[in-house]
Each structure stands twice: as C-alpha cells, then as structure tokens.
Amino acid sequence: xxxxxxxxxxxPGSYLFSxxxxxxxxxxxxxxxxxxxxxxxxxxxxxxxGAIIEAMHRAVDExxxxxxxxxxxxxxxxEFLRNAIVKNDYEARGCQICxxxxxxxxxxxxxxxxxxxxxxGDCKIAVCDPVYPVxxxxxxxxxxxxxxxxxxxxxxxVIYMPCVMENQFVPEFPKETPDVIYLCLPxxxxxxxxxxxxxxxxxxxxxxxxxxxxxDGAYEAYISREEVAHSIYECEGARTxxxxxxxxxxxxxxxxxxxxxxxxxxxxxxxxxxxxDMWARRHGTKYNGAPYIIQRAGEAVYSDAGKKQLKExxxxxxxxxxxxxxxxxKAGYTVFGGVDAPYIWLKTPEGMSSWDFFDYLLERxxxxxxxxxxxxxxxxxxxxxxAFGSFENTRAALERIQGL
Amino acid sequence: xxxxxxxxxxxPGSYLFSxxxxxxxxxxxxxxxxxxxxxxxxxxxxxxxGAIIEAMHRAVDExxxxxxxxxxxxxxxxEFLRNAIVKNDYEARGCQICxxxxxxxxxxxxxxxxxxxxxxGDCKIAVCDPVYPVxxxxxxxxxxxxxxxxxxxxxxxVIYMPCVMENQFVPEFPKETPDVIYLCLPxxxxxxxxxxxxxxxxxxxxxxxxxxxxxDGAYEAYISREEVAHSIYECEGARTxxxxxxxxxxxxxxxxxxxxxxxxxxxxxxxxxxxxDMWARRHGTKYNGAPYIIQRAGEAVYSDAGKKQLKExxxxxxxxxxxxxxxxxKAGYTVFGGVDAPYIWLKTPEGMSSWDFFDYLLERxxxxxxxxxxxxxxxxxxxxxxAFGSFENTRAALERIQGL
Numbered sequence: 001x002x003x004x005x006x007x008x009x010x011x012p013g014s015y016l017f018s019x020x021x022x023x024x025x026x027x028x029x030x031x032x033x034x035x036x037x038x039x040x041x042x043x044x045x046x047x048x049x050g051a052i053i054e055a056m057h058r059a060v061d062e063x064x065x066x067x068x069x070x071x072x073x074x075x076x077x078x079e080f081l082r083n084a085i086v087k088n089d090y091e092a093r094g095c096q097i098c099x100x101x102x103x104x105x106x107x108x109x110x111x112x113x114x115x116x117x118x119x120x121g122d123c124k125i126a127v128c129d130p131v132y133p134v135x136x137x138x139x140x141x142x143x144x145x146x147x148x149x150x151x152x153x154x155x156x157x158v159i160y161m162p163c164v165m166e167n168q169f170v171p172e173f174p175k176e177t178p179d180v181i182y183l184c185l186p187x188x189x190x191x192x193x194x195x196x197x198x199x200x201x202x203x204x205x206x207x208x209x210x211x212x213x214x215x216d217g218a219y220e221a222y223i224s225r226e227e228v229a230h231s232i233y234e235c236e237g238a239r240t241x242x243x244x245x246x247x248x249x250x251x252x253x254x255x256x257x258x259x260x261x262x263x264x265x266x267x268x269x270x271x272x273x274x275x276x277d278m279w280a281r282r283h284g285t286k287y288n289g290a291p292y293i294i295q296r297a298g299e300a301v302y303s304d305a306g307k308k309q310l311k312e313x314x315x316x317x318x319x320x321x322x323x324x325x326x327x328x329x330k331a332g333y334t335v336f337g338g339v340d341a342p343y344i345w346l347k348t349p350e351g352m353s354s355w356d357f358f359d360y361l362l363e364r365x366x367x368x369x370x371x372x373x374x375x376x377x378x379x380x381x382x383x384x385x386x387a388f389g390s391f392e393n394t395r396a397a398l399e400r401i402q403g404l
Numbered sequence: 405x406x407x408x409x410x411x412x413x414x415x416p417g418s419y420l421f422s423x424x425x426x427x428x429x430x431x432x433x434x435x436x437x438x439x440x441x442x443x444x445x446x447x448x449x450x451x452x453x454g455a456i457i458e459a460m461h462r463a464v465d466e467x468x469x470x471x472x473x474x475x476x477x478x479x480x481x482x483e484f485l486r487n488a489i490v491k492n493d494y495e496a497r498g499c500q501i502c503x504x505x506x507x508x509x510x511x512x513x514x515x516x517x518x519x520x521x522x523x524x525g526d527c528k529i530a531v532c533d534p535v536y537p538v539x540x541x542x543x544x545x546x547x548x549x550x551x552x553x554x555x556x557x558x559x560x561x562v563i564y565m566p567c568v569m570e571n572q573f574v575p576e577f578p579k580e581t582p583d584v585i586y587l588c589l590p591x592x593x594x595x596x597x598x599x600x601x602x603x604x605x606x607x608x609x610x611x612x613x614x615x616x617x618x619x620d621g622a623y624e625a626y627i628s629r630e631e632v633a634h635s636i637y638e639c640e641g642a643r644t645x646x647x648x649x650x651x652x653x654x655x656x657x658x659x660x661x662x663x664x665x666x667x668x669x670x671x672x673x674x675x676x677x678x679x680x681d682m683w684a685r686r687h688g689t690k691y692n693g694a695p696y697i698i699q700r701a702g703e704a705v706y707s708d709a710g711k712k713q714l715k716e717x718x719x720x721x722x723x724x725x726x727x728x729x730x731x732x733x734k735a736g737y738t739v740f741g742g743v744d745a746p747y748i749w750l751k752t753p754e755g756m757s758s759w760d761f762f763d764y765l766l767e768r769x770x771x772x773x774x775x776x777x778x779x780x781x782x783x784x785x786x787x788x789x790x791a792f793g794s795f796e797n798t799r800a801a802l803e804r805i806q807g808l
Contacts, residue, residue: 001614003524113690120407210405286517
C-alpha cells in the first residue's frame with residue numbers, strides 16, 4: 001500500500017501567504033463595505049513596461065506563424081536571454097559568469113525550493129531568522145530539518161541566525177558550522193542588507209568551511225547605496241561557494257509573468273560532484289523551460305527602452321517605501337528597511353504579537369501587512385509592509401495608520 | 405562540508421533527448437549540406453491556432469494596463485481555466501471532478517517528475533517498459549529505485565511491466581505488488597493503448613492493493629477508437645486510486661508555451677494523509693503558478709473557435725501518422741501505434757539494435773527518430789517516429805526511408 005512522505009505532515013499550518021489570503025477573504029466577506037488596502041504579500045501592482053508588452057506581442061505573433069513558431073526551448077533557456085543576462089547583470093559589474101552557467105526558470109520561488117534536491121539528506125542548513133518561508137519549508141518536505149518544536153517555533157536540525165534590532169539585522173556566523181547557508185540580500189522580510197565587505201566575509205567563511213551559499217538576489221534592483229553588492233560574484237572566491245538566484249518579479253513586475261534564473265558556476269564542486277552538472281540534469285529531467293513568449297519579455301527587460309522604463313518603476317515603488325517609512329516614523333513606530341529594498345520592517349507597538357498587530361491593522365485600518373512571526377521565531381514582535389502598492393493606496397494606508 | 409545527493413550520480417548518461425540533440429548537432433556540423441528531418445523528440449511544428457493567438461494578445465494588453473494587470477495567480481490556477489477544464493474534459497464525459505481538484509501547472513513533465521515527492525522513500529514504483537524516461541529518472545533522483553544494473557539496463561527496485569509485440573503492448577499485473585503504478589495511455593513511446601474495460605481492471609487492481617495510479621493522459625486528444633477511455637475517471641472507483649496528468653503540449657501545440665494540469669481527487673487518502681492536501685501544499689510552497697497570459701491561452705483551447713481549429717490540427721498530425729504507418733509498412737517494416745496516438749513504433753530490421761538503427765537512419769536517410777532502448781530495456785530493437793513534423797517533411801522522410 002502507498003505510504004506518503006511523512007515529512008509533509010510535519011509542516012505546521014499552511015503556507016504563510018495562503019493563511020493571510022484566507023484571513024483577509026474572511027474579513028472582506030464579513031465586512032462587505034470596507035475598502036481593504038493590501039500591503040502584505042510582495043505582489044507588484046504597476047502594469048508591465050511598454051517595451052515588455054511590445055516584445056510579448058511580437059513573440060505571440062511569431063508563435064502564430066509556421067516560419068517562426070517555437071516548440072520546446074533549449075534546456076538552459078534561449079541564448080538571447082542568457083546572453084543579455086550575462087552582459088547586463090554580470091559583465092557590467094565585472095563578474096565572470098558564462099551564458100552556460102545561467103539556468104532560466106519560471107521564477108526564483110521554484111528554484112529556491114528545488115535547489116535543496118541537490119544536497120544529501122543529512123546536510124545541515126542555516127537560515128536567517130526571520131526568513132522567506134520557502135527555504136525552510138522545502139527542506140522540511142525533504143526531511144532535512146528534524147522535528148518542529150511548537151514552543152519555540154523552531155526546527156531541531158535547522159541552524160537559525162537571528163537578524164534583529166540588536167545586531168542591526170546582520171546575520172552572525174553560527175556556532176555550529178552549516179553545510180548550506182541561505183542568504184537573501186537585500187533581505188526579505190526585513191528590508192535591510194549588508195555591505196559588500198560584510199558579504200565578502202560570508203564568502204570567505206563558506207570557502208573555509210566547504211559550505212555552499214544559496215544567495216537569493218531577488219531584490220537587487222532596489223539597492224541604492226554604493227557599498228552594497230548587486231551580485232555575490234562581486235566578491236572574490238564566490239564562484240567556488242555560491243549559487244545565485246534571481247527573479248524578474250520585483251525589478252520588472254513579473255509576479256504574474258513568471259521568469260527567473262539561477263547561476264551555478266562550473267567551479268562549484270563538492271567531492272567528485274559538480275553542482276552545475278547536477279542542476280543541468282535536474283533542469284533537463286524535471287523541467288521543460290520557460291515559455292518562449294516570456295523569455296522574450298525577459299530579453300526586453302535589458303533593452304534600452306526597457307531599462308529606462310523599469311528604472312522609473314523601481315523609483316515609483318521606492319517612493320512608496322519612503323512614504324511608508326516616513327509615515328510610520330511620524331506615527332511613532334520604530335522602523336527599518338526601505339532604503340535598499342521595497343520592504344519596511346516595523347516593531348509592533350507595546351509588545352503586541354505579530355498576529356495581534358495583523359488583526360489590529362486589518363480591523364482598525366483595513367490594511368493588510370505580514371506578521372513578522374510568519375517568517376520565523378525572531379520575527380515575532382515585528383511586522384512587514386511592502387512598497388508594491390499603488391502610490392494612492394500607500395498614501396491612504398499610511399493616513400489610516402497615522403489616524404489610529 | 406556540503407555532501408551532494410548521491411542518487412543523482414547513479415543516473416547513467418544524460419537525459420535521452422539531450423543525448424539525441426547532441427548526436428544530431430554533431431552530425432549536422434560534420435555534414436553541413438545535409439537536410440535533416442526531425443521525427444525524434446515529440447515536438448510539434450504547427451503554429452498555434454488563431455483563437456489562442458488572439459487570446460494571448462488580449463491578455464498581453466491586459467498586463468499593460470493598470471486596471472487589468474495581474475500579479476501572482478491563485479495557487480491552483482485561475483478559475484476561468486479550471487472551470488473550462490472541468491466542463492470540457494470531465495463533465496462532458498460524465499466524470500465527477502471539481503474545479504478545486506484541478507491544479508494548473510507549467511506542464512505534465514514537471515508534474516510527472518514532482519508527483520513522487522508525495523510518496524515515502526521506500527515506496528515501490530511500477531512502470532511500463534518501454535516508458536517515458538521522466539517517471540523513472542525522477543524516482544532515481546529521490547533514491548527510490550535501488551541500483552542500476554548495467555547488464556540489463558534495469559534498476560533493482562523498480563518493477564518493470566514489459567510492453568512488447570508478444571503481449572500487444574498491454575501491461576500485465578506484475579508479480580510483485582507495487583505501491584505506485586505509472587500508466588501513460590495512449591502510450592508514449594509505443595503509440596498503442598488499451599480499452600476502457602482493460603483500464604477498469606487496472607483501477608480495480610489498484611483499489612484492491614491500496615496502490616496509486618499516476619495516469620498520464622498527455623496524448624488523449626489523439627484517441628480515435630470508441631472503446632478507449634479519454635480519462636481514467638471514466639472508470640468506476642478511479643477517484644480513490646488515481647491521479648491524472650494532462651498536458652496542452654500535444655492537443656494544442658503548447659510545447660513552447662508550457663501549460664498542463666494535474667487532477668488530485670479529494671478521496672485520495674492513504675492512512676491519515678490526503679494526497680490532495682499534500683499536493684496543494686507543494687503547489688503553494690514550491691511553485692508560483694503558470695503565467696496569466698498562458699492560462700488565458702489555455703482557456704482559448706476550450707473556446708468554440710479553439711476547439712474547431714485544434715481538431716483540424718490533431719487531424720493534420722494524425723494524417724502524418726498514417727503516412728508514416730503506411731509508408732513503413734510498404735517498406736517492409738513491422739509497425740505499431742499511430743491509431744490512437746501520434747507515435748509510430750517500429751521493429752528495427754534484421755535484429756539491429758535501437759541505437760544502430762538511429763545512426764543508420766540519421767546517416768543514410770538524414771531522418772532523426774528515437775531509439776526504443778532509450779525508453780527502457782524492453783524497447784531494445786524498437787524505434788519511435790513521431791507524427792509531429794510538417795506533412796511535407798513527413799512525406800519526404802518516408803520517401804527517403806522507402807528508398808534505402
């Protein structure tokens with residue numbers, strides 16, 4: 001008789017954003033007159049840039065003609081897209097990355113969840129706390145995390161690196177040496193980041209310990225300060241210890257378009273095994289490529305017109321970030337993030353729990369945010385707001401919060 | 405230090421179609437003048453139907469306007485698509501399937517590879533032999549298949565159900581009872597299928613033994629005979645033992661568009677665990693939905709115009725199937741399939757091995773097919789040709805083969 005993967009049954013509750021979605025739906029149904037403003041899930045609201053729309057129309061037409069129709073895409077993704085990525089995201093920053101080290105995918109969420117398949121079952125992972133839930137949950141499903149401790153909200157075999165007010169949200173080298181270190185910088189959910197020289201220390205640490213860094217750079221486009229690296233490959237030695245995940249969701253508004261890529265350098269070898277070859281094998285066996293139309297949309301992100309339009313889009317969201325940051329400050333909150341990232345991280349007032357503050361904000365201001373504790377135990381007592389709403393909604397939300 | 409998932413290293417050679425691709429490229433480079441006809445990989449060649457192109461243009465425009473822009477899709481897929489699937493693929497055939505049992509994805513390849521994550525590590529899988537390589541390879545990667553025996557080309561812990569000339573390519577109940585049974589019907593690669601009453605026997609067998617059937621219906625649109633079921637849910641009791649995978653690649657030419665869905669009925673419980681809930685959790689945690697534009701393309705498949713256009717497209721390919729079938733017969737080959745499926749399966753002449761015949765056909769006729777042995781040990785001595793080429797190429801290929 002079929003036995004199921006029992007690790008799935010260890011997962012407490014549902015995926016964070018599904019839970020929020022259900023809570024908000026229930027409130028909306030019970031209060032039909034209320035106008036709810038969503039600054040919770042990191043979903044963008046601005047339409048796609050004109051250059052991207054044009055590129056997709058052209059690609060759709062190509063698919064309708066026998067001369068230009070495209071079937072299965074190449075395993076790693078189309079060269080036109082991988083070349084554009086290499087040129088703009090790496091060569092332009094002095095990073096040595098080849099086109100055949102780029103693996104195009106349907107987004108960083110899938111890749112960040114799937115990458116753990118390459119690791120042995122007894123590898124120990126380290127995560128920042130709070131953290132994007134997918135890193136931990138995907139390892140739970142694979143049985144790599146031990147048991148869940150209700151009391152602490154922690155998994156017995158996960159190494160947590162608390163990122164809290166007291167250490168300026170900068171992860172510290174853990175006592176126990178991990179095999180895999182997940183770093184998301186600029187960070188989701190705290191909206192904070194570290195400098196290039198601090199990142200170099202992590203690269204050195206990983207190389208020294210034979211650990212792998214899974215570097216999630218989904219928010220790279222929001223970096224404003226000079227001293228922050230846009231890619232981990234700006235650090236010396238990263239090619240022997242780091243995989244980089246990139247998304248088009250936040251820099252180009254592709255949350256509903258679905259495109260991302262993962263960089264696996266060829267030097268990434270552990271024992272006899274090449275992670276590059278293993279990931280290539282996974283890609284070829286379990287995946288069939290991102291749609292041609294969507295890969296053309298990705299290419300347009302790197303066109304001159306696309307770059308200009310997306311710079312404006314990022315500026316639009318970063319203006320929202322300022323509105324939230326300043327508005328919360330004015331309302332007396334303790335606030336972080338929002339400078340190199342589209343997320344604002346606030347301390348809940350008067351020792352309120354994160355979920356209590358969620359309910360408070362939903363019911364009193366009809367504003368949806370994300371409870372910090374949903375991202376890990378050290379997120380308790382914090383709350384995340386995103387800058388991805390419209391300017392009008394963002395301003396309205398802050399007015400409501402200030403009026404509480 | 406990071407240890408890798410050693411199961412990956414057990415995989416012999418590369419993914420079948422990557423290997424074929426490389427062989428063909430090498431031949432083409434060495435023989436620049438030759439015009440190669442590809443009837444190997446099951447990739448379609450006809451452009452997308454007009455109704456689908458129109459739907460995608462509309463959806464692209466929606467993504468460019470603030471009022472109609474869409475971000476993250478609902479976890480299971482958009483309701484407009486799931487409702488169309490339920491109505492057309494299930495209700496119309498008298499099958500009871502609800503919209504919240506449909507999980508929209510980027511294709512049946514991903515789903516057929518990912519579904520095994522729900523099973524315990526020691527579950528025993530049974531596959532037809534020959535078989536679509538992804539079922540076995542994805543289980544190898546998860547460590548569920550034991551060791552590979554070079555001599556036989558078989559995995560020690562996999563139950564093989566030979567489908568050969570001698571049993572009319574109909575799988576027989578294996579001696580050892582499996583926990584999971586993969587069935588692809590109409591079959592890839594043999595192009596053969598079984599009747600609804602034969603399928604009912606498999607459903608009864610699975611229910612009796614507490615086994616799960618993973619039913620891959622990717623080629624359903626090519627069924628021509630009355631007595632063949634279009635869905636496993638036409639069989640009584642399938643809701644308690646079967647998951648169905650469906651693809652838009654072959655019925656609508658979406659190999660480069662990427663869309664599929666998986667049906668997981670709510671009755672599918674093993675012990676305390678609901679496979680429906682587990683798959684929902686996987687979908688929510690590791691995946692972020694198919695692109696909005698692509699889901700609208702899927703909806704158009706079920707429009708009146710779409711249905712009409714795709715019926716013609718399927719007829720076009722099935723005419724190719726006849727050309728191949730009849731042409732091979734005339735050339736003296738022993739041939740199967742091609743009636744309810746777009747694949748033609750032939751016995752190699754004079755006891756030639758499958759790969760020898762591949763080289764022979766590539767070098768002598770400049771025609772690319774797929775070696776039967778690439779699909780499993782019982783495929784040795786067989787060869788697959790696909791009907792997905794253009795009519796002109798298909799006819800030319802058969803003329804060349806007849807001229808050998």
